[in-house]
Amino acid sequence: MTQRSRWRCLCIAIAVLAAIGTTSEAKTFRWSNDGDPTTMDPHARSDGFVTSFDMNIYEPLIRRDRNLKLEPGLATEWTNINPTTWRIKLRQGVKFQDGTPLTVEDVIFSIQRARDAGADVTSQLAPVKEVKKIDDSTIDFITGGPVPILPNYLVSAAIMSKAWCEAHNTTSAAVHEGLENYATRNANGTGPFILKDRQPTVRTTLVKNPNWWGLKDQPIDIDEVVFTRIENAATRVAALLSGELDMVYNVPPQDIERIRNTQGMKIWQTPELRTIFLGMDQSRDELLESSVKGKNPFKDKRVREAFYQAIDEDAIKTKVMRGFAHPTGLMVGPGVNGYDPALDKRFPYDPAAAKKLLAEAGYPDGFQVGFDCPNDRYVNDEGICQAVVAMLARIGVKANLLAQTKAKYFGKINAPKFETSFYLLGWTPGPIDAQNMLQNLAATRTDTDGIYNNGGYSNPHLDELIKKIQVELDSEKRNELIGEALGIIKDDFVYVPLHQQMVVWASRDNVDLAPLGTNDFQLRYVSLK
Amino acid sequence: MLAFIIQRLLQSVLVMLAVAMIAFALFNFVGDPISNMVGQDTTLADRERLRQELGLNDSFVVQFARFVAHTARGDFGLSYQQARPVGQIILEKMPATLELSFVAALLALALGVPMGIYTGINRYSWVSQAMLAISLIGVSLPTFLIGILLILVFAVTLGWVPSFGRGTVVHIGWWTTGMLTLEGWRAIILPAITLSLFQLTFIMRLVRAEMIEVLRTDYIKFARARGLTSRAINFGHALKNTLVPVITITGLQLGSIIAFAVITETVFQWPGMGLMFIQAVTFADIPVMAAYLVLVGFFFVVINLVVDLLYYVVDPRLRIEREVAAGG
Numbered sequence: 001m002t003q004r005s006r007w008r009c010l011c012i013a014i015a016v017l018a019a020i021g022t023t024s025e026a027k028t029f030r031w032s033n034d035g036d037p038t039t040m041d042p043h044a045r046s047d048g049f050v051t052s053f054d055m056n057i058y059e060p061l062i063r064r065d066r067n068l069k070l071e072p073g074l075a076t077e078w079t080n081i082n083p084t085t086w087r088i089k090l091r092q093g094v095k096f097q098d099g100t101p102l103t104v105e106d107v108i109f110s111i112q113r114a115r116d117a118g119a120d121v122t123s124q125l126a127p128v129k130e131v132k133k134i135d136d137s138t139i140d141f142i143t144g145g146p147v148p149i150l151p152n153y154l155v156s157a158a159i160m161s162k163a164w165c166e167a168h169n170t171t172s173a174a175v176h177e178g179l180e181n182y183a184t185r186n187a188n189g190t191g192p193f194i195l196k197d198r199q200p201t202v203r204t205t206l207v208k209n210p211n212w213w214g215l216k217d218q219p220i221d222i223d224e225v226v227f228t229r230i231e232n233a234a235t236r237v238a239a240l241l242s243g244e245l246d247m248v249y250n251v252p253p254q255d256i257e258r259i260r261n262t263q264g265m266k267i268w269q270t271p272e273l274r275t276i277f278l279g280m281d282q283s284r285d286e287l288l289e290s291s292v293k294g295k296n297p298f299k300d301k302r303v304r305e306a307f308y309q310a311i312d313e314d315a316i317k318t319k320v321m322r323g324f325a326h327p328t329g330l331m332v333g334p335g336v337n338g339y340d341p342a343l344d345k346r347f348p349y350d351p352a353a354a355k356k357l358l359a360e361a362g363y364p365d366g367f368q369v370g371f372d373c374p375n376d377r378y379v380n381d382e383g384i385c386q387a388v389v390a391m392l393a394r395i396g397v398k399a400n401l402l403a404q405t406k407a408k409y410f411g412k413i414n415a416p417k418f419e420t421s422f423y424l425l426g427w428t429p430g431p432i433d434a435q436n437m438l439q440n441l442a443a444t445r446t447d448t449d450g451i452y453n454n455g456g457y458s459n460p461h462l463d464e465l466i467k468k469i470q471v472e473l474d475s476e477k478r479n480e481l482i483g484e485a486l487g488i489i490k491d492d493f494v495y496v497p498l499h500q501q502m503v504v505w506a507s508r509d510n511v512d513l514a515p516l517g518t519n520d521f522q523l524r525y526v527s528l529k
Numbered sequence: 530m531l532a533f534i535i536q537r538l539l540q541s542v543l544v545m546l547a548v549a550m551i552a553f554a555l556f557n558f559v560g561d562p563i564s565n566m567v568g569q570d571t572t573l574a575d576r577e578r579l580r581q582e583l584g585l586n587d588s589f590v591v592q593f594a595r596f597v598a599h600t601a602r603g604d605f606g607l608s609y610q611q612a613r614p615v616g617q618i619i620l621e622k623m624p625a626t627l628e629l630s631f632v633a634a635l636l637a638l639a640l641g642v643p644m645g646i647y648t649g650i651n652r653y654s655w656v657s658q659a660m661l662a663i664s665l666i667g668v669s670l671p672t673f674l675i676g677i678l679l680i681l682v683f684a685v686t687l688g689w690v691p692s693f694g695r696g697t698v699v700h701i702g703w704w705t706t707g708m709l710t711l712e713g714w715r716a717i718i719l720p721a722i723t724l725s726l727f728q729l730t731f732i733m734r735l736v737r738a739e740m741i742e743v744l745r746t747d748y749i750k751f752a753r754a755r756g757l758t759s760r761a762i763n764f765g766h767a768l769k770n771t772l773v774p775v776i777t778i779t780g781l782q783l784g785s786i787i788a789f790a791v792i793t794e795t796v797f798q799w800p801g802m803g804l805m806f807i808q809a810v811t812f813a814d815i816p817v818m819a820a821y822l823v824l825v826g827f828f829f830v831v832i833n834l835v836v837d838l839l840y841y842v843v844d845p846r847l848r849i850e851r852e853v854a855a856g857g
Contacts, residue, residue, distance in 0.1 A: 036808075038610055046568025117578070123570040178606065180613045200611050200618075201808060202694075202800040230693050230798045231808070234677050238692045242685040376811070407560025407813040414564065415573055430570055440570075451573060 042158030058189035118174020283456025289370025338434030366396025626801030645736025667730035780836035
């Protein structure tokens with residue numbers, strides 16, 4: 001080696017070291033998911049992943065901590081000054097990422113924008129009648145009737161800057177005349193991260209907001225976040241194992257063991273708030289897809305009970321879910337307000353009793369029924385359904401499984417068609433309160449209630465209870481009422497609850513984060529060692 | 530000649546109309562986009578309003594007519610999933626697919642033709658036998674499996690190349706290219722090999738078969754008898770005559786490379802049109818699917834046209850026939 005080339009080598013080595021030095025100082029967190037946050041507009045889509053992503057940039061008045069408890073966000077306190085008014089104190093000294101200060105007007109504007117046509121978070125704010133400015137730091141939310149869980153609803157309403165929205169002609173989340181809305185790919189929130197670069201469906205880069213109001217209580221450890229969409233599960237896992245990613249959000253169940261056993265990798269898990277259950281058409285006089293003609297076997301409670309007892313949830317948990325499930329006897333999981341561990345006991349698995357019940361109901365030889373199932377919506381959804389088919393066969397019921405992609409599946413079984421006799425569905429109560437499940441899944445179908453009551457169950461006594469729950473401001477009394485309602489659903493075998501699936505994330509072992517039952521991923525809890 | 534090209538371009542319009550119509554007939558079966566577009570708490574009234582705005586309640590004929598009318602004005606509509614103009618999305622994705630396809634096609638040609646010639650001339654050497662045996666893998670293993678295996682070996686175990694994406698891209702006007710950065714070249718290696726493997730073995734076997742066929746003909750025997758060097762015989766006379774079918778097939782295969790990059794792009798998360806199409810299918814994003822299918826139809830027509838024109842260049846007989854026909 002000549003003197004000269006030796007010098008050149010040294011220079012290169014120094015340059016490389018310097019480059020490594022700077023990169024290790026600025027901490028970059030790289031993660032991936034199979035889905036993309038399709039829009040940066042926090043009001044445009046109420047999809048769990050999209051909202052969770054956008055809420056790193058934008059913030060609500062009230063947010064949830066790592067135990068899913070409500071905590072002050074842009075509001076510092078909230079009180080019920082009378083049954084139909086919630087008074088909110090706005091945090092002072094907060095600035096948007098473009099430097100403009102946050103005012104009461106921004107809040108009023110944002111709530112209106114979130115309620116307008118074109119926004120998809122409207123239903124959460126439907127009970128709000130008026131938002132009134134009291135002074136520069138006080139806002140009143142006036143509701144139609146008493147709304148005990150308004151703070152829960154406000155968690156999903158991001159606050160945007162009025163001036164910014166007006167300047168960029170995006171005062172509504174709707175799209176006009178085939179033009180892209182400015183807020184779809186641009187953002188200006190108050191949150192801990194700033195949108196730096198957005199390449200839809202490919203890569204989204206965020207950087208730490210150095211002026212975030214929360215920094216003094218909660219320092220943010222990472223300087224830059226690179227999110228990449230990788231749809232293929234095997235590729236996603238490969239990218240994690242090869243060190244190109246720090247964290248994978250949606251981990252395919254078959255790869256969990258492999259990742260766990262790989263040195264330097266870590267599996268995070270927590271029960272998800274979503275309950276997976278089976279539903280039955282209890283409203284039609286004759287089932288759409290069944291060998292029984294002239295009557296509907298599911299109207300007979302004994303048949304529903306037989307179905308319940310024929311299903312071996314423990315086998316589903318160990319065989320299909322590989323242990324990543326929390327078997328449940330309730331339609332809401334632990335962590336949801338109203339959940340009662342005393343009620344969360346499954347009726348025993350007992351095929352003999354189930355067969356006897358069927359015989360009593362007049363079906364000693366069982367019957368045939370169509371069975372609808374998604375195959376790309378929940379963890380191992382099709383596998384669960386196949387197991388159910390096999391278990392029902394033991395009591396003589398032949399379930400004809402139709403497993404299909406969610407776009408087709410939901411179009412068939414959900415409102416307004418309800419074209420199903422027997423189906424599998426999952427439900428997460430958005431506001432993390434049992435009322436949401438009761439109202440959507442158990443209340444008699446109307447324009448606003450029972451939207452996902454695909455079985456068409458109707459019980460006036462239960463409806464009355466739900467009405468009371470909706471307006472009861474005393475939380476102790478309210479939870480008693482919820483317990484009563486959950487008991488009715490359980491004892492009447494309205495549904496066959498199966499389990500809560502697990503939120504499973506994987507990361508390198510130098511990553512610390514907060515896995516949440518909502519499947520929300522909050523970057524402010526991420527740190528790199 | 531000009532009349533011929535114009536005639537073929539007019540035919541392409543018909544092809545695209547047919548493709549669009551079949552596509553629209555199929556969209557009835559992809560499911561309900563609305564349930565993907567809204568949250569679970571969205572009211573029925575809001576869902577119905579959205580369905581009405583998107584025109585999903587209209588009949589097949591009305592939806593198809595509207596699509597044709599809009600497309601004729603160059604307006605592909607807004608993507609349901611991304612709420613952005615479809616034309617813009619396709620322009621963003623096209624460079625990735627075209628670069629990948631051309632690198633794969635070049636790779637297939639640059640390796641496939643020499644390998645075909647070699648195995649055609651040296652039929653019984655063990656190298657030829659080995660190449661043929663390995664080429665069976667290329668023909669029989671499914672693309673996604675090859676892709677995953679390559680990722681496992683070269684990205685996860687050896688760590689030489691990235692397992693996904695396009696690396697760093699450079700913007701040149703609306704075109705983005707990965708060909709100007711080292712990262713971009715490293716990223717394209719695995720997907721290009723995966724995509725080209727089938728074509729490579731296909732071209733190799735085709736050239737080999739043609740080569741063997743031609744070497745048996747009388748004029749080659751005559752050339753040998755005259756004492757020409759084997760180099761002159763093999764490359765000057767034999768190879769030239771094997772190329773006519775090779776050009777046709779390769780040209781047509783280029784269309785399939787672009788169209789079937791779907792699987793390779795999905796495995797490597799290559800941000801091209803194929804991946805875009807898969808994303809659109811899972812979301813029931815009708816405007817994107819429709820535009821993509823029409824565009825692929827257009828590609829096929831254009832490639833066929835180019836192949837037909839190349840035929841004239843390579844095969845003098847066709848030119849003579851046409852001149853005779855025109856003269857007579």
